Amino acid sequence: MSKPSKQVKLVIKDGGVINAIYDDSLVALMQDAESIHTMRASHVEPHKVPYWQADLRPVGGPVLSGFTTRQAALDAEVEYLSKNVIV
Numbered sequence: 621m622s623k624p625s626k627q628v629k630l631v632i633k634d635g636g637v638i639n640a641i642y643d644d645s646l647v648a649l650m651q652d653a654e655s656i657h658t659m660r661a662s663h664v665e666p667h668k669v670p671y672w673q674a675d676l677r678p679v680g681g682p683v684l685s686g687f688t689t690r691q692a693a694l695d696a697e698v699e700y701l702s703k704n705v706i707v
């Protein structure tokens with residue numbers, strides 16, 4: 621059974637700057653780039669067990685908390701970045 625394809629959104633800014641949420645499918649693109657600067661947009665960490673939080677302050681966002689699983693925090697992180705940062 622084949623895995624469904626995953627779409628990665630790339631936003632190309634003036635001067636050739638590309639914004640995206642990193643995914644391993646970007647490896648080939650990054651290998652061909654002249655220069656690369658990657659930046660951590662957030663931190664997903666345990667917070668007040670058994671909860672997880674997504675700290676989006678590195679990109680000027682909020683701290684999203686109260687998630688009972690790491691995956692839920694990761695999903696919220698990607699949703700926030702997709703709607704507010706990678707636009």
